[in-house]
Amino acid sequence: AQSVTQPDIHITVSEGASLELRCNYSYGATPYLFWYVQSPGQGLQLLLKYFSGDTLVQGIKGFEAEFKRSQSSFNLRKPSVHWSDAAEYFCAVTPTGGGNKLTFGTGTQLKVEL
Amino acid sequence: EPEVTQTPSHQVTQMGQEVILRCVPISNHLYFYWYRQILGQKVEFLVSFYNNEISEKSEIFDDQFSVERPDGSNFTLKIRSTKLEDSAMYFCASSQERKGNSPLHFGNGTRLTVT
Numbered sequence: 001a002q003s004v005t006q007p008d009i010h011i012t013v014s015e016g017a018s019l020e021l022r023c024n025y026s027y028g029a030t031p032y033l034f035w036y037v038q039s040p041g042q043g044l045q046l047l048l049k050y051f052s053g054d055t056l057v058q059g060i061k062g063f064e065a066e067f068k069r070s071q072s073s074f075n076l077r078k079p080s081v082h083w084s085d086a087a088e089y090f091c092a093v094t095p096t097g098g099g100n101k102l103t104f105g106t107g108t109q110l111k112v113e114l
Numbered sequence: 115e116p117e118v119t120q121t122p123s124h125q126v127t128q129m130g131q132e133v134i135l136r137c138v139p140i141s142n143h144l145y146f147y148w149y150r151q152i153l154g155q156k157v158e159f160l161v162s163f164y165n166n167e168i169s170e171k172s173e174i175f176d177d178q179f180s181v182e183r184p185d186g187s188n189f190t191l192k193i194r195s196t197k198l199e200d201s202a203m204y205f206c207a208s209s210q211e212r213k214g215n216s217p218l219h220f221g222n223g224t225r226l227t228v229t
Contacts, residue, residue, distance in 0.1 A: 044205060090156075102157075
């Protein structure tokens with residue numbers, strides 16, 4: 001069955017520290033890959049997406065993600081976290097060659113310590 | 115930047131009552147979706163809608179649920195007789211195309227509380 005796994009439910013980092021949020025997927029073929037962020041009281045905002053080509057993609061708010069086919073992973077990174085990055089982060093996929101119904105991971109709640 | 119807007123932001127209703135959640139998708143988008151997130155769980159697909167009909171729905175989307183595009187701008191989700199387990203955040207989304215590389219744009223959600 002197709003699935004998306006985010007192994008870390010909660011992560012706490014200090015402001016200014018680097019961040020990596022993990023995402024693994026299980027699909028028959030490489031899907032389209034997305035990261036969304038949900039700030040408190042807000043909706044889901046698209047951070048970045050990977051369709052093909054360069055495996056390192058840049059997104060908004062200084063985030064980037066790297067697609068690694070061999071590991072079926074699409075980890076989200078940020079070199080220096082700001083307090084305003086505290087939010088819940090969701091990895092999501094859609095199948096290539098099909099519709100754009102998103103399958104989400106369970107999310108990672110990021111807490112930033114000042 | 116154009117946004118998907120949802121109203122109300124919070125709806126409290128009693129079990130057995132009907133609720134209608136409203137959404138205004140981005141104006142040039144043609145595909146519309148509802149997702150929901152039960153507290154502490156993952157975001158789940160409910161239904162997709164195109165050309166005034168449902169194009170896909172999940173097993174969650176049973177006969178108690180219906181969607182409608184009553185005019186050229188609104189997209190609604192109706193729950194006919196709410197249950198306690200319908201309490202969740204409901205997200206509306208829209209996209210320009212149905213291809214997998216056409217990102218969904220989400221609204222801020224409506225938090226539905228069924229008492």
